[in-house]
Amino acid sequence: MKTRITELLKIKHPIIQGGMAWVADHHLAAAVSNAGGLGIIGAANAPAEVVREEIRKTRELTDKPFGVNVMLLSPSADEVAKVVVEEKVPVVTTGAGNPEKYMEMWKEAGITVIPVIASVAMARRLERTGVDAVIAEGCESGGHIGESTSMTLIPQVADAIEIPVIGAGGVGDGRGMAAMFMLGAEGIQAGTCFLVANETNIHENYKNKVLKAKDIDSVVTGRSHGHPARSLRNNMTRQYVKMENEGAGFEELEYLTLGSLRKAVQDGDTQNGSFMAGQIAGLIHETKSCKEIIEEMENQAEKLLKL
Incomplete structure (x- = not known):
């Protein structure tokens, strides 16, 4: 499938892996890039030198294009923004904010910039x-989300701008990818399906929780303070929702989730961890390599679109 996205990013398949915090490390990014997609290192709140090391480790594993997701709310965002220039990273995606303050620096360095909107x-x-393009992400996604669904957001964004649109939120197979293309996207970003990839270094409890998830097993927390996030239900999310309904303040709620993503990714704490995943988790039933995920998704999409 050749689109403006494959040409822009110099990749074989118009499939980008989401920059999932604590999940998207050099192992996953390199595996996705080697499979012909665009692997992304999730910088999250990591210090700049940790991100630099991840970039260098990725380069040891692949000679294909890859990117870094800069989380703009991170206290390290200014330093990470400079590191991607110093390390000559070809692509940057951004989340949780507006990257305007870094645009001049990044464009002077020849970096392709693709914000999530x-x-x-x-x-x-x-x-x-x-x-250079935007990732239009619907609220079906895992992690931090907006309010519009992919079905409504992507066609409106595609009509409103001239640059290419990448669709995200609710893509778990080729049917979802084909739907994104029908809505006006020229590529897709996927996250949840890569959580269970063979090359993803997260606790087996996290992978099993995704594999066992049903269609109704995700929940959105944080709407009360303007930072909604989607994850799989457990004891922590139930407590969070209860406290939100009782009017708990931002600091009290933040304390409840302190270190919860690490508890999920590294410790596999099924009760207190934050198992971020999209609504599409109910469609994910088996572990596969990144290569299998990408090629099966694109082959199915091509047949449906009759390309």
């Missing part, structure tokens, strides 16, 4: 700043 207004604004 959740509204038409933000897509238009960022197109004016010179970004």
Whole structure:
């Protein structure tokens, strides 16, 4: 499948792996890039030198293009923004904010910049700043989300801007990929299906929780303080929702989730960890290599789109 996204990113398949915090390390990014997609290192809140090391380790494992997801709310964002320039990273995706303050530096370095957006207004604004494409992410996604669904967001964004749109949120197989293309996307970003990839270094309890998930097993927390996030239900999310309903403040809720993503990814704490995953988790039933995930997804999409 050749699109403006495959040409822009110099990749074989128009499939980008999400920059999942604590999950998207050099092993996963390199495996996705070697399989013909675009692997992404999730910088999250990591210190800049940790991100630098991840970039260098990725280069040891692949000679294909890859990217770094810069989480703009991170206290290390300014330093990470410089590291991607110093390390000559070809692609940057961004999340949780507006990357305008870094655009001049990144574009001077020849970096392809692709922000994640959740509204038409933000897509238009960022197109004016010179970004190369946008990832329109629906609320079906795991992790931090907006309010619009992929079905409604992607076609409106595609109509509003001239640069390419990558669809995200609710893609677990080729049917979802084909749907994104029908809505106006020229590539897709997937996260949840890569959680269970063979090359993903997360606790087996996390993978098993995704594999056993049903369609109704995700829940959104954090709406009360304006930072909604989707994860799989467990004791922690039930307690969080209860406290939100009782009017708990932001700091009290943050204390409840302190270190919860690490508890999920590294410790496999099924009761207190934050098992971020999209609604599509109910469709994911088996572990596969990144190569199998990508090729099966694209082959199915091609047949449905009759390409």
